[in-house]
Amino acid sequence: xxxxxxxxxxxxxxxxxxxxxxxxxxxxxxxxxxxxxxxxxxxxxxxxxxxxxxxxxxxxxxxxxxxxxxxxxxxxxxxxxxxxxxxxxxxxx
Numbered sequence: 001x002x003x004x005x006x007x008x009x010x011x012x013x014x015x016x017x018x019x020x021x022x023x024x025x026x027x028x029x030x031x032x033x034x035x036x037x038x039x040x041x042x043x044x045x046x047x048x049x050x051x052x053x054x055x056x057x058x059x060x061x062x063x064x065x066x067x068x069x070x071x072x073x074x075x076x077x078x079x080x081x082x083x084x085x086x087x088x089x090x091x092x093x
Contacts (some may be wrong), residue, residue, distance in 0.1 A: 003020040005087070011018070022092070026075060027070070029075055029076075030073070030075050030078055031070060032069055033075070033078045033079070033082060034065060034070055034073070034078060035067075036082065037065065037078060037081050037082050037085065038065065038066060040086050040089075041062075041065075041066065041081075041085055042083040044085050046085065048062045048063065049062075051081065051084055051085060054084045055077075055080045055081050056080070057076070057077060057080065057081070061073060061077060061081075065081065
């Protein structure tokens with residue numbers, strides 16, 4: 001038996017990992033951060049429009065966040081909102 005035959009069979013059984021694994025990790029980070037940020041917004045004295053203004057984001061982004069539309073916000077935007085609502089927060093995402 002040749003090793004070429006074995007390696008081609010191995011590729012069929014265990015295809016190489018691709019970029020979507022990174023997307024899953026990114027989604028998990030965004031989900032965790034979204035939960036933290038929405039809780040902070042709930043206890044904050046700031047309104048959604050004021051948070052959006054201070055973060056430099058459209059008010060629709062904050063509405064999307066509170067509605068759970070995570071696909072509309074990037075990790076950087078979530079970090080920006082987090083630091084807007086809790087400027088002294090020590091979150092390292």
